[in-house]
Amino acid sequence: PEEMAALHRASFTVPPPWSAPAFAAMLEDRGVRLLTAPHGFLLGRTVLDEAEILTLAVAEGARRQGVGAGLLHRFHAEAALHGAVRVFLEVAADNRAGTALYNAAGYAVTGRRRGYYAAPGRAPVDALVMARALWAGPAGR
Secondary structure, X not given: OHHHHHHHXXXXXXXXXXXXXXXXXXHHOOOEEEEEEOOEEEEXXXXXXXXXXXXXEEOHHXXXXXXHHHHHHHHHHHHHHOOOOEEEEEEEOOOHHHHHHHHHOXXXXXXXXXXXXXXXXXXXXXXXXXXXXXXXXXXXO
């Protein structure tokens, strides 16, 4: 949890980064899955036929090298194996790198939550709700 919180803190200001105790609490939930890669991690869960990406963080120096895409691919495959047919997430509307990653992975915007991310001293930022279908098969898509 400490390493996850440090990477999350280095990766995000909006939404506010999660603390080590917050990560520890999430990891206690048996439905939550942690996928790791060198310089990154993805935390997600599957409930019935839907999967949700809770957070994905990649160290700045490792971005645009396939770490995030690889974590997404692995999560899609695992979620499909656990019965999910759809996966969704929320991303800050001003997170261009995140939205580009998700668009490239087949996600589409399905909604907007106005002013969802609030941080002291900053204007609230909208959250984009993005989703994609999961298909069984060798690519996990």
